Amino acid sequence: MPTSFHGQISRIFDFILDENPKSVLDIGVGFGKYGVLCRDQLDIPFERYKKNDWKITIDGIEGYQNYNNPIHNYVYDHIYYGLIQDVAGQLNQIYDMGLMIDVLEHFEKAEGVNVISTLLHKCRCLLISVPAVPGQQTYLDNNLESHKSAWEESDFNGFNVKKTDRIPLGTSNASIIILLEGNRQ
Secondary structure (H helix, E strand, O other), rough: OOOHHHHHHHHHHHHHHHHHOEEEEOOOOOOOOHHHHHHHHHHHHHOOOHHHHHHOOEEEEOOOOOHOOOOHHOOOOEEEEEEEHHHHHHOOOOEEEEEEOHHHHHOHHHHHHHHHHHHHHEEEEEEEEEOOOOOOOOOOOHHHHHOOOOOHHHHHOOOOEOOOOOOEOOOOEEEEEEEEEOOOO
């Protein structure tokens, strides 16, 4: 869905604020919640309230053009509409942080590993969250919404893992949060 579990937001922002990024790539923008929250936490506290005063670059990638809404146009500096695997390799900028919040489970494992590898060349670090037990979902006839894989912390052993956490989401699920170091500094 173009949204994610609310119970993980504060922990995700603990990870983000520890990194203090000056540029963010939000992969799988959806409605735009994390773009708004990044503005709220990375620009607004520093008296950069108006858009022309913002200093943090926040770009996004969204695979489903029909999720475009006024939040995208206001909060993000630029959104690339297209599949992650097509867009990410074409990006010229290196971002301090990439966010993949509830996106990775939409890929088969091998394709997900390839996407992560590509993004780690474009981002100094990559923050990923996935549901421990992904359920099936559909939303607005968007075929990109189907869940194709389940991930555990051990699935990231081939990457440079900076830190992890697991946030309970009710009695039968959890959000796995992983921060990976990128291949560029």
